[in-house]
Amino acid sequence: xxxxxxxxxxxxxxxxxxxxxxxxxxxxxxxxxxxxxxxxxxxxxxxxxxxxxxxxxxxxxxxxxxxxxxxxxxxxxxxxxxxxxxxxxxxxxxxxxxxxxxxxxxxxxxxxxxxxxxxxxxxxxxxxxxxxxxxxxxxxxxxxxxxxxxxxxxxxxxxxxxxxxxxxxxxxxxxxxxxxxxxxxxxxxxxxxxxxxxxxxxxxxxxxxxxxxxxxxxxxxxxxxxxxxxxxx
Amino acid sequence: xxxxxxxxxxxxxxxxxxxxxxxxxxxxxxxxxxxxxxxxxxxxxxxxxxxxxxxxxxxxxxxxxxxxxxxxxxxxxxxxxxxxxxxxxxxxxxxxxxxxxxxxxxxxxxxxxxxxxxxxxxxxxxxxxxxxxxxxxxxxxxxxxxxxxxxxxxxxxxxxxxxxxxxxxxxxxxxxxxxxxxxxxxxxxxxxxxxxxxxxxxxxxxxxxxxxxxxxxx
Numbered sequence: 001x002x003x004x005x006x007x008x009x010x011x012x013x014x015x016x017x018x019x020x021x022x023x024x025x026x027x028x029x030x031x032x033x034x035x036x037x038x039x040x041x042x043x044x045x046x047x048x049x050x051x052x053x054x055x056x057x058x059x060x061x062x063x064x065x066x067x068x069x070x071x072x073x074x075x076x077x078x079x080x081x082x083x084x085x086x087x088x089x090x091x092x093x094x095x096x097x098x099x100x101x102x103x104x105x106x107x108x109x110x111x112x113x114x115x116x117x118x119x120x121x122x123x124x125x126x127x128x129x130x131x132x133x134x135x136x137x138x139x140x141x142x143x144x145x146x147x148x149x150x151x152x153x154x155x156x157x158x159x160x161x162x163x164x165x166x167x168x169x170x171x172x173x174x175x176x177x178x179x180x181x182x183x184x185x186x187x188x189x190x191x192x193x194x195x196x197x198x199x200x201x202x203x204x205x206x207x208x209x210x211x212x213x214x215x216x217x218x219x220x221x222x223x224x225x226x227x228x229x230x231x232x233x
Numbered sequence: 234x235x236x237x238x239x240x241x242x243x244x245x246x247x248x249x250x251x252x253x254x255x256x257x258x259x260x261x262x263x264x265x266x267x268x269x270x271x272x273x274x275x276x277x278x279x280x281x282x283x284x285x286x287x288x289x290x291x292x293x294x295x296x297x298x299x300x301x302x303x304x305x306x307x308x309x310x311x312x313x314x315x316x317x318x319x320x321x322x323x324x325x326x327x328x329x330x331x332x333x334x335x336x337x338x339x340x341x342x343x344x345x346x347x348x349x350x351x352x353x354x355x356x357x358x359x360x361x362x363x364x365x366x367x368x369x370x371x372x373x374x375x376x377x378x379x380x381x382x383x384x385x386x387x388x389x390x391x392x393x394x395x396x397x398x399x400x401x402x403x404x405x406x407x408x409x410x411x412x413x414x415x416x417x418x419x420x421x422x423x424x425x426x427x428x429x430x431x432x433x434x435x436x437x438x439x440x441x442x443x444x445x446x447x448x449x450x451x
Contacts (some may be wrong), residue, residue, distance in 0.1 A: 053311055055448040073314045081312035087305035089249060103241045104313050
C-alpha cells in the first residue's frame with residue numbers, strides 16, 4: 001500500500017488578487033498535519049483542492065494513492081470533510097443525513113454510527129435546526145467517521161466554538177488519529193493544531209513558508225503562533 | 234455517470250421539496266376544477282394554473298438549485314462521493330421530476346381554460362413550451378450559480394419571447410396557417426413538440442458541458 005495519504009506536486013491556483021504558487025505537500029497515512037496561516041493565506045483553497053472542490057491550474061494532486069480529479073468519487077468515499085463553510089439541511093434530522101450518506105457509501109458502518117451517536121451525545125431524530133454549531137460539527141464528524149474514512153480533511157472546524165466544545169472536538173480527532181486516520185487540519189488556533197497534529201505547515205500569501213514537527217516549533221517559540229510570527233515577520 | 238448516485242441525489246431533492254410540491258399539486262388540481270367549471274370561474278382557473286407554473290419554476294430554481302450554495306449545503310453534498318457532472322445531472326433530473334406532476338396538471342388547466350377546450354395536442358404544446366422555457370432558466374441557474382445570472386436569463390427570455398409573440402408572429406404570413414394546423418392536430422404539432430424537446434435537450438447538454446469545464450464547485 002502506498003504510504004501517502006496526500007501528495008501535492010507543484011500545485012498552483014490563481015484568482016484575481018491571490019495566487020497559490022507551486023505547492024509541494026505530502027502527508028503520510030496515519031499522521032496529522034496542521035495548516036496555520038492568516039485569513040487569505042490559501043489554507044481553504046489548498047484544502048478544497050485536496051477535496052476536489054476546486055481544480056488547480058497547475059500541478060498534480062494524489063489522495064490515498066489515487067489521482068484527483070480522475071478518481072474523485074473513489075477518493076471521496078474514503079475521505080471525510082468538515083468545514084466551517086459547510087452546513088447540513090436545517091429542516092432534516094441527523095437520521096435523514098445518515099441515510100443519505102449511507103446510500104452513497106458502501107463503507108457506511110451503521111453499528112459504528114450508533115456508537116458515535118452515543119459518544120457525541122447526539123439524537124438522530126432531532127432536527128438539525130436545533131443543533132448548536134458545535135453539535136453540527138460533531139454531526140459532520142459522525143457522518144465522516146461512520147464511513148471509516150482513511151483521511152479527515154478539516155477546514156477551520158473549531159471556528160465559532162466555545163473552549164469546552166473545542167476541547168471535545170480535539171479529543172475526538174485525537175482518537176481518530178490513534179485509530180489510524182490521517183488528518184489534514186487548518187485552524188487559526190495554534191493550540192488546536194498542537195493538540196492533534198504531528199507536524200505543522202505555515203502558509204503565508206499562497207506559499208508554504210515553513211514545515212516542521214509541532215514539537216520543533218513549540219521548542220522555538222513556546223507556541224505555534226509565536227513560531228509563525230517569527231518566520232513571517 | 235453513475236445512475237445510482239444521480240438517483241440518490243434526485244431523491245434527496247424530492248424529499249427536501251416534499252411539502253411545497255404537495256401544495257403545488259393541490260393548487261394545480263384546484264385550477265383544473267376551476268377551469269372546467271362555469272365560464273365565470275375559468276379565468277380564475279387559468280390564472281391559478283399560471284401561478285402554479287411560475288411559482289413552481291421559481292421555487293425549484295431558487296430552492297434546490299441556487300439555495301444549496303447560499304445555505305452552504307452544497308459543500309456537504311460535494312464532499313460526498315459524487316462527481317460534479319453527476320450532481321449537475323441530478324439537479325436537472327430532480328427539477329424535471331419536481332416540475333412534471335404539478336406542471337402537467339397546471340398545463341391541463343390552461344388547455345381546458347382556452348376557448349378550444351381540452352385537446353391533448355394543445356396540452357402537450359403548452360407543457361412543452363413551459364418546459365423549454367424552464368430548462369433554459371434552470372440551466373442558467375446551475376451554470377451561473379447566481380440569482381443575478383438567473384434573473385438575467387429569465388428576463389432576457391421573456392423579452393425575446395414576448396416580442397416575437399406580440400410583434401413578429403402577427404406579421405408573418407404562415408402564422409395563421411400554423412395555428413390552424415395545430416388546432417387541427419396536423420404535422421405542426423409533432424414538429425413543435427420536437428423543437429421544444431430539442432430546446433430542453435440542448436439546455437441539458439449545455440449545462441453538462443459547462444459543468445465539466447468548471448474549476449470550482451462550492
